[in-house]
Amino acid sequence: METIQTEQQIQSFLKDRICELLERPGLSEELTIDTQLSEVGMDSVMLVNLMVHIEQHYQIFYEDDELLAENFATIQIITDKIQEKLGLGD
Amino acid sequence: MQQIHCLLNSLAHCISPKADARPLFFGAWDTPFAVEEDRLTYFSTQITNETYVSMFELLYEKKLETWYDYQLSKEANYERLRNLAESVTPGKHLLVQLDLYYLRYETRSFRNIHQPHFVIILQQQDGKWFLLDPYFAWEGILTEEEMYCAFFNNALGGGFFLDTENLLSPLKNAVCAQFEQEFALERNQLAHETKKLVRRFMDEPYEDSKAVITKAFSQVGIISKRKWCYVLAFDYFSESEAIHSDRQGFDEVEKLVKGWNAFGYLAIRASMGVTSLDKLLEKAEQLEIQERQLKEKLWHLYQGWRRAQST
The missing domain is CATH 3.90.70.10 (Cysteine proteinases)
Structure with missing residues (x-):
């Protein structure tokens, strides 16, 4: 990565991808970092699409035991995991 | 529950x-x-x-x-x-x-x-x-x-x-009869059918493989929830005073259920071409071994419980 990704940049990236996957651009305004993604219509196929976007964009890789719905429940949880993988965690 | x-x-x-x-x-x-x-x-x-x-x-x-x-x-x-x-x-x-x-x-x-x-x-x-x-x-x-x-x-x-009026807890003999009737160490339909399907996808590539593979395993998560039943069996057969409580059973069952959930996601990844079918097969084989070990442990626990009940 050429630039260090801030938490906000990651969250913004995730929000954009989620709205694209759901084909609901208007969702961006109501989607918060704590919104349960299953409640806005993200199904397992969309979640896997999101994982792949994340892996390609951040050049990280999810191990098998990380492929759990709970690790992709909200933007905040996904962001924390990305930061951890990028070595940017607390 | x-x-x-x-x-x-x-x-x-x-x-x-x-x-x-x-x-x-x-x-x-x-x-x-x-x-x-x-x-x-x-x-x-x-x-x-x-x-x-x-x-x-x-x-x-x-x-x-x-x-x-x-x-x-x-x-x-x-x-x-x-x-x-x-x-x-x-x-x-x-x-x-x-x-x-x-x-x-x-x-x-x-x-x-x-x-x-x-x-x-x-x-x-x-x-x-x-x-x-x-x-x-x-x-x-x-x-x-x-x-x-x-x-x-x-x-x-x-x-x-x-x-449920006058309903009583099952007697030991009935529990033994039921458990021994249902318990089959070698049986694992989920792993067996999953491997069979993955092998078929490997041997006969489908035109619309993305949709076919995703659909094939879309209910794996629901089916694998039934594996939580092992926890109840571990819990039940651990209750005898002669046997110490076995919390390890819970962790292993949780690992198994989560493993099948991960399999569901891996299958979608495979349908997109970002995970190989070989890896999918490997995962199913690994989960089969995990469950076999869990069954062996449960059978051992059951035998101890049965002995303790007889004394």
Whole structure:
């Protein structure tokens, strides 16, 4: 990565991808970092699409035991995991 | 209680205040499912609940009445349901299978996926159906229209009536008979059918492999929830004073269920070409070994429990 990704940049990236996957651009305004993604219509196929976007964009890789719905429940949880993988965690 | 199987969760809810419901789940880790049109499916006309009826009757020495009559029309069965709902009193329980597509409290399926699902009818009054769903931990009211749609549009159909008055916990002999009848060390239909399907996808590439592979394993998560039954068996057979509590069983079962959930995601990744089918097969083999080890441990625990009960 050429630039260090801030938490906000990651969250913004995730929000954009989620709205694209759901084909609901208007969702961006109501989607918060704590919104349960299953409640806005993200199904397992969309979640896997999101994982792949994340892996390609951040050049990280999810191990098998990380492929759990709970690790992709909200933007905040996904962001924390990305930061951890990028070595940017607390 | 964990989400395991909608019928068993409902029966356990009815039984629990009076008797130990755990033995009813023994063997449900291998509950049959169907393979239709190259996909695993937990519901099918090929699958009946007769095993659970006979298991219940063996364990509790009481009748589990099947009120739904497949020879009758939906209208006649609905009328039967309405009449039974009027006779529900404390200690009597009415179970019915509905289509989750029409149940608004289950947001994942509502107006999205048709799936048969058992619930408990508490009461019916003035066009309102008071419903309890132990599987989704929901209690509330359905309107007449919601109930009508959920009942009539359910592709399968089914219902039971249960009287828990004077119900007692199963005797040791009945538990042993049931456990030994259901327990099969080598049986693992989920791993077996999964591997078979993956191998087929490897040997005969499909034109629209993305959709086919995703659909094939879309119900793996629901089917694997039945593996939580092992926890109840570990819990039950650990209770003897002669045997120390075995919490390790829980961690291993959780790992198994989560492993199958991860398999579901891996299958979608495979359909997109970002994970190989070899890796998918490897995962299924790994989960099969995990479950085999779990079964060996449970069998060992059961034998200790049986010995302790005899002394």
